Amino acid sequence: MTALLGFGFVSGATHVVAKSETFYSISRKYGVPVSSLMAYNKVSDPRTLKLGQKIRIPSKSSAVKVTPSQVRKVTPKAMRVIIDPGHGGKDRGALWGGVAEADLNMRVARKVEAILKARGYQVTMTRRSDVFLSLSKRAEIANRYRNVVFVSIHFNATKYTSVRGAETFYTGEKGRYLASAIQRELIRKLKVKNRGVRFSRFAVLRQTVCPAVLVECGFISNSYERSRCKTSGYQDLTAQAIVSGIERYDRAF
Ligand SMILES: [Zn+2]
Incomplete structure (x- = not known):
């Protein structure tokens, strides 16, 4: 089941980054931990967020499954x-x-x-x-x-x-x-x-x-x-x- 969150957004949706938004503010907006948001989008450095960038929002059920070790696993490799x-x-x-x-x-x-x-x-x-x-x-x-x-x-x-x-x-x-x-x-x-x-x-x-x-x-x-x-x-x-x-x-x- 998909939970309808605040601001009229549906979890599992895509968020387009607006001016002055950060991973922290987006995570608060959707009630999803920053670590899950980063892991879900395969981002290792939260400072790389750009205006107009599309961020995928994990559903709350998948968000809680992400453990610190899983976050480490998806750290992008250069090779x-x-x-x-x-x-x-x-x-x-x-x-x-x-x-x-x-x-x-x-x-x-x-x-x-x-x-x-x-x-x-x-x-x-x-x-x-x-x-x-x-x-x-x-x-x-x-x-x-x-x-x-x-x-x-x-x-x-x-x-x-x-x-x-x-x-x-x-x-x-x-x-x-x-x-x-x-x-x-x-x-x-x-x-x-x-x-x-x-x-x-x-x-x-x-x-x-x-x-x-x-x-x-x-x-x-x-x-x-x-x-x-x-x-x-x-x-x-x-x-x-x-x-x-x-x-x-x-x-x-
Ligand atoms: Zn052969």
Whole structure:
């Protein structure tokens, strides 16, 4: 139910900032705590309010749910993360036991995106749907931005079906740091075989200017590992590991 507050405004509405208004005065007007108002609008500095700016007003029920720790979580981060779900469209990637790599990559990528956004990161996906995208197009998207890292998400396969585990490829020194951070978290969270981090000249890594890594989250050619990779539990842990690695990198640089 939507509560009708004073001044004829309905909660959950948008407020246009008038002259001399502050976050404090707006919060008083709608009876919403300043901290909730800031968190709801993803604002870390209350002094950035501008005349004519549109402020979204949380309903009172959602306002009380915001705790100080949640406010901290949505503090905007300066770094942008380019998430690249490998393959797509006519390129299915590896195909084993009815599992298409392109689909697994997208599922993990979307989870990574959601967690990163909740942590305040800016995220760009190279693809959002099941379309084909060339490797140079993927790199070109990353090269539009400054202060970014590029994370390409894949699952592995080989004719040697006993092979399993996770590995992360990189280019450059910063790329190696990011790869190591992600790889460590993958092993810790997924308890899979550690195939290590490796330097690579994959086109998608070579053509990106920013620190770039390619994560191979598991072998779908190994029946045991494939059965794990298919589960949303494994995909969730993989996404969490990738995000933890990115955060570790972000704190270091
Ligand atoms: Zn792949």
